[in-house]
Amino acid sequence: MRRLLVALLCLATLAAAAPAAQAERRLPVRGADVSSLAKSEALGGVYRHADGRRDDALRILAEAGLTHIRLKVWVDPADGYNTKTQVLAVAKRAKKAGLRLLVDFHYSDTWADPGKQFKPAAWASLPFDELVRAVYAHTFDVLDALRRQGTPADLVQVGNEINGGLLWPDGSNQNWANTARLLNAGYDAVKDVSRRTDVVLHLANGGDNGLYRWWFDNAAAHGIRHDVIGLSYYPYWHGTLEAFQANIDDVATRYRKPVAVVETGYPFTTADDDGWENLILSPEPYPGYQATPAGQAALLSKVSDIVRNVPDRLGLGVFAWEATWTGVPGNGWDPADPSTGNAWENQALFGFDDRALPAMRALGRG
Known part of the structure; x- marks a missing residue:
């Protein structure tokens, strides 16, 4: 009888411990890029819980279990959005909702990605030493304003999808010494505002291990400082889930840095809501993953599973890209052309009826 009681007690203890162990395995960062939110709201965009109740999009995200938002920063965009002004305003709301903040510096007036890293117009003719100082000053200015507002950044990307460097041609990684000076200027600005803020270096093509080894081996050789390795992984562009898993596991263990997917996404429909052809139509x-609400949720859950299982608990988190970029007229991809659509509304975390989709809670469970 005594042995039976001991066995039952052990089973009860294990059962009680299971929920705690499961909770410990949740990703520390479960996030969404909401860079489009301020402009969407200004143009009449609204957001609803799954049951149809209208609410602040940030509260909806937080209640679904998300922990962070991501906001991009452009220097002097044509439409006046994605600047320090909007970052400060949205950050204040986010902190009130209990969300933490990743700030994503593009160092451009428009999109920066592997195919384009255009200098801001105001920096176009600066000598290189002054360009380095401009990176520092711009980074410091935005982050110090956030700190003084009481909403400091928790994570900061110095550059966006910098496969080929930044601020071309000066910062192209055809000249790694220049790339290093620019990135380290950004790093220094971040740390001069707050030593507790982690700096992310972000590449695209999350399934390409050759790219990541080449890039971060060169970064180490040239003294480029950072705290976190960020990846974009879109399964329809960046290779198989298996290739992504192999790469993120290798990168984390090879460089002994936390890793985070700072951009991912998947469609919940093939339909269109704004008259502008979507990027993904299949x-x-x-x-194995249909373009349905259930398929979107399953894919984001799978990506989260892969990050959560990175060796040595080095998997930091996942961000769904442009979760709030719904089909609001005027909120298109080109800041210089209000007639453009966004081509992404079928991959947001809100449906065409403005309601939160199942993928939001899937991501929040992390």
């Missing part, structure tokens, strides 16, 4: 963009 009913099954990745094998």
